[in-house]
Amino acid sequence: MAIAGYFASALIGVSLGLIGGGGSILTVPVLVYLFGVDPVLATAYSLFIVGSTSLVGTLPKYREDLVNLKTAVIFGIPSILAVYATRAYLVPLIPNPVFTIGTFVVSKAMLMMGLFAVLMVFASISMIRDKKGSAASDTTGAEPQKFNYPMILLEGAVVGVLTGLVGAGGGFLIIPALVLFSKLPMKQAVGTSLLIIAAKSLFGFMGDLSQYHLDWLLLGSVTLLAIAGIFIGNRLSRSIDGNKLKKAFGWFVLIMGIYILIKELYLNPAAAAVGAH
Numbered sequence: 001m002a003i004a005g006y007f008a009s010a011l012i013g014v015s016l017g018l019i020g021g022g023g024s025i026l027t028v029p030v031l032v033y034l035f036g037v038d039p040v041l042a043t044a045y046s047l048f049i050v051g052s053t054s055l056v057g058t059l060p061k062y063r064e065d066l067v068n069l070k071t072a073v074i075f076g077i078p079s080i081l082a083v084y085a086t087r088a089y090l091v092p093l094i095p096n097p098v099f100t101i102g103t104f105v106v107s108k109a110m111l112m113m114g115l116f117a118v119l120m121v122f123a124s125i126s127m128i129r130d131k132k133g134s135a136a137s138d139t140t141g142a143e144p145q146k147f148n149y150p151m152i153l154l155e156g157a158v159v160g161v162l163t164g165l166v167g168a169g170g171g172f173l174i175i176p177a178l179v180l181f182s183k184l185p186m187k188q189a190v191g192t193s194l195l196i197i198a199a200k201s202l203f204g205f206m207g208d209l210s211q212y213h214l215d216w217l218l219l220g221s222v223t224l225l226a227i228a229g230i231f232i233g234n235r236l237s238r239s240i241d242g243n244k245l246k247k248a249f250g251w252f253v254l255i256m257g258i259y260i261l262i263k264e265l266y267l268n269p270a271a272a273a274v275g276a277h
Contacts, residue, residue, distance in 0.1 A: 001036075002034070006221065006225055008026065008030045008034060009049075009221070010226065010229035012049065012053065012229060013053050013229025013233060017236070025123050026256075027045075028042045028116050029256060035218060041212055045222070047087070051200075051205060054194045054198035057230045058194045071192050072195045075174070075178065076199050079156040079196060081160065082163075083200045084204055084206065091165065092211060094108055112165070113264050115166050117258075118257070120254070120260065124250045124253040155173070175190060
């Protein structure tokens with residue numbers, strides 16, 4: 001399983017390089033099912049892996065002038081504050097078990113995986129849907145940028161809380177928000193999103209340093225493979241139709257999300273009953 005896990009680690013970065021997102025949605029399942037990491041701890045690992053990989057992926061985008069720093073700061077500040085507070089204060093407060101209905105016990109780990117699976121389903125729908133406005137949005141770069149500050153701040157905070165809870169970067173939420181509320185062209189929204197994901201994920205991870213005992217060897221290995229993958233993805237993106245690939249990846253994420261929900265609710269009752277982490 002470890003070999004499959006390391007191969008999948010590279011795919012995390014390949015996905016980020018190819019479609020500007022989606023890789024983070026693979027990270028927690030890879031860590032939990034292929035490396036046997038506890039789901040709660042896996043969300044912490046995911047923040048570091050996703051944050052580091054996105055930061056490296058931002059560099060070529062910045063050189064191509066596809067990163068809007070002003071937008072990144074405005075969106076990023078509430079997001080960073082929310083993800084740090086969620087990891088440092090909210091996640092430790094979640095009881096274990098969370099609740100019991102008759103003989104059905106929902107553990108903290110089961111709750112985390114359930115939330116993540118729901119997020120995967122929503123992310124997959126966002127990827128599969130054909131957004132006709134995407135191509136047009138690439139032509140809006142000449143328009144003066146206008147900020148819908150209340151919506152940007154609200155969206156940033158919501159994405160930060162979700163990132164803190166499930167360890168996903170939330171690019172599928174950030175990119176549409178940047179296009180709609182900051183009037184960024186799509187390609188610039190993707191590059192700016194990578195910087196925001198990097199900042200809030202790494203700051204969120206800092207809130208975990210005192211909470212968990214971390215396996216730095218595993219964490220470093222997966223991160224390096226994901227970083228290598230993002231360079232491969234960037235190279236492949238020049239010759240592969242990104243829209244078709246995004247839809248195919250969306251279907252894969254949808255199947256994975258449904259599988260995780262079924263596994264946690266029906267195929268793994270022992271995990272729900274034990275709830276002992």
